[in-house]
Amino acid sequence: MISATPTTGGGGASGTGPGTTLQSGYxxxxxxxxxxxxxxxQSDPLYSASQAVMGDYTTAGQFQVVxxxxxxxxxxxxxxxxxxxxxxxxxxYNNNQSVSVTFSTEKNxxxxxxxxxxxLTWQVAGIDRPNLxxxxxxxxxxxxxxxxxxxxxxxxxxxxxxxxxYNAATTNNK
Numbered sequence: 001m002i003s004a005t006p007t008t009g010g011g012g013a014s015g016t017g018p019g020t021t022l023q024s025g026y027x028x029x030x031x032x033x034x035x036x037x038x039x040x041x042q043s044d045p046l047y048s049a050s051q052a053v054m055g056d057y058t059t060a061g062q063f064q065v066v067x068x069x070x071x072x073x074x075x076x077x078x079x080x081x082x083x084x085x086x087x088x089x090x091x092x093y094n095n096n097q098s099v100s101v102t103f104s105t106e107k108n109x110x111x112x113x114x115x116x117x118x119x120l121t122w123q124v125a126g127i128d129r130p131n132l133x134x135x136x137x138x139x140x141x142x143x144x145x146x147x148x149x150x151x152x153x154x155x156x157x158x159x160x161x162x163x164x165x166y167n168a169a170t171t172n173n174k
């Protein structure tokens with residue numbers, strides 16, 4: 001069970017979003033294991049500084065990793081690019097087994113994002129994660145970074161996941 005609910009990222013930014021066709025240079029990010037098979041990363045509320053969730057393919061966010069930051073495109077196609085940043089909490093949750101992820105107008109200051117193949121990674125000095133692409137999807141589809149071993153001591157109300165980029169023109173749930 002989630003021991004506390006993380007607060008959302010700072011700022012009140014929201015955008016109209018880039019639409020349902022993948023914009024050049026961006027990726028969809030989705031889970032590939034049950035029970036969240038082909039649930040997609042997004043902010044909730046959509047395109048707002050808020051909680052990071054794994055949600056429906058019809059509302060998927062578009063992302064890229066730039067300078068160790070995971071950024072979500074929130075502007076419309078052809079408009080000046082506007083972003084939200086994935087921000088990792090330094091406070092632990094789920095019996096100290098995870099840290100939460102939210103979206104903010106401010107850059108992340110705790111750890112770095114990257115790719116291992118097509119898997120999204122996060123790491124920080126001082127925490128030795130056994131699997132850099134291990135994540136949890138917990139109650140209300142909230143996304144957390146798994147600080148422990150994948151498929152070991154999974155907190156109640158959470159599912160172990162790895163999340164990966166997908167670069168087809170549109171999303172799907174198949």
